[in-house]
Amino acid sequence: MSFQEEVKALKKRGDIVLVAHNYQIGPIQDAADYVGDSFGLAKKVTELDVENVVFCGVDFMAESALILNPEKTVIHPEPKARCPMAAMVDIGELRAFKRRNPDTAVVSYVNTNVETKAESHVCCTSSNAVKVVKSLEEHKVLFLPDRNLGDYIKRFVKDKEITLWEGYCGTHDNISVKSITELKDRYPDAEVLVHPECIPDVVDMADFVGSTAGMLKRAVESHAKRLIIGTEVDMGHRMRKEAPQKEFYFPGDPFCQNMKKITTHKVLRSLKELQPVVKIDRDLMERARKPLERMMDIGRGI
Numbered sequence: 001m002s003f004q005e006e007v008k009a010l011k012k013r014g015d016i017v018l019v020a021h022n023y024q025i026g027p028i029q030d031a032a033d034y035v036g037d038s039f040g041l042a043k044k045v046t047e048l049d050v051e052n053v054v055f056c057g058v059d060f061m062a063e064s065a066l067i068l069n070p071e072k073t074v075i076h077p078e079p080k081a082r083c084p085m086a087a088m089v090d091i092g093e094l095r096a097f098k099r100r101n102p103d104t105a106v107v108s109y110v111n112t113n114v115e116t117k118a119e120s121h122v123c124c125t126s127s128n129a130v131k132v133v134k135s136l137e138e139h140k141v142l143f144l145p146d147r148n149l150g151d152y153i154k155r156f157v158k159d160k161e162i163t164l165w166e167g168y169c170g171t172h173d174n175i176s177v178k179s180i181t182e183l184k185d186r187y188p189d190a191e192v193l194v195h196p197e198c199i200p201d202v203v204d205m206a207d208f209v210g211s212t213a214g215m216l217k218r219a220v221e222s223h224a225k226r227l228i229i230g231t232e233v234d235m236g237h238r239m240r241k242e243a244p245q246k247e248f249y250f251p252g253d254p255f256c257q258n259m260k261k262i263t264t265h266k267v268l269r270s271l272k273e274l275q276p277v278v279k280i281d282r283d284l285m286e287r288a289r290k291p292l293e294r295m296m297d298i299g300r301g302i
């Protein structure tokens with residue numbers, strides 16, 4: 001039996017949905033019921049009448065799925081698949097900052113662990129970050145953990161004092177001007193799409209800057225036949241499926257080894273055993289849900 005067939009057979013036995021982040025390997029994306037970005041998937045699960053959610057992504061993504069779906073059982077096939085950028089926030093340091101700066105609003109990217117969210121005023125995604133920061137009454141803002149996304153926000157929000165946490169995503173931070181220039185020299189007609197977690201000099205080279213969902217949409221709609229994509233290399237799997245007539249080039253083949261800790265073997269084991277289950281203390285979960293709800297209210301214009 002192929003991996004896809006085994007997944008299908010195992011899902012039939014239980015009340016299960018399999019979701020996968022855009023940076024998962026191709027076979028896992030192909031077996032999943034839904035593929036998307038972390039917050040999009042967590043929100044999608046809220047619409048589903050299902051008991052068990054097998055979440056293929058890193059730790060904070062599975063946590064967010066549970067925070068928004070506390071009545072469901074969220075299963076993370078490899079708890080050691082942790083995002084190093086989310087881990088760059090030291091809670092003690094964050095609390096000390098808050099004590100020293102009581103007039104500063106803490107805005108955290110959804111790429112943070114549950115403890116960080118619980119200490120935040122509001123969350124944001126890479127697609128709504130500018131809107132969320134602009135909507136705040138506070139003049140002073142601490143943005144965490146990604147200094148590159150924070151720098152991108154600063155380009156559009158000039159009337160606030162924004163302090164950036166010194167975190168970064170190694171996968172995006174390593175995408176270099178040189179690697180994009182080399183591809184651009186080879187394919188001068190190619191359009192450059194990058195994620196705002198890239199360094200500012202790379203963002204400056206882009207024709208389009210956006211979240212993985214935004215980049216996918218642009219890739220499908222663009223008139224360009226060739227596209228240079230500044231994000232994790234397995235995003236190409238989905239792009240090639242949705243725009244098969246186009247060519248996609250990834251500068252330096254950016255790779256997130258944490259995402260790849262989820263393997264087909266571990267997915268099958270999770271579907272069979274409905275383990276390992278994500279567990280979060282109820283009070284912590286309640287506190288972490290509030291900044292996510294505030295973000296969604298801002299999205300709805302409340």
Ligand code: SF4
Pocket residue numbers: 023058082083084085086111169170171172232256257258259
């Ligand atoms: S790509 Fe970057 S932000 Fe995403 S999980 Fe990997 S390290 Fe974390």
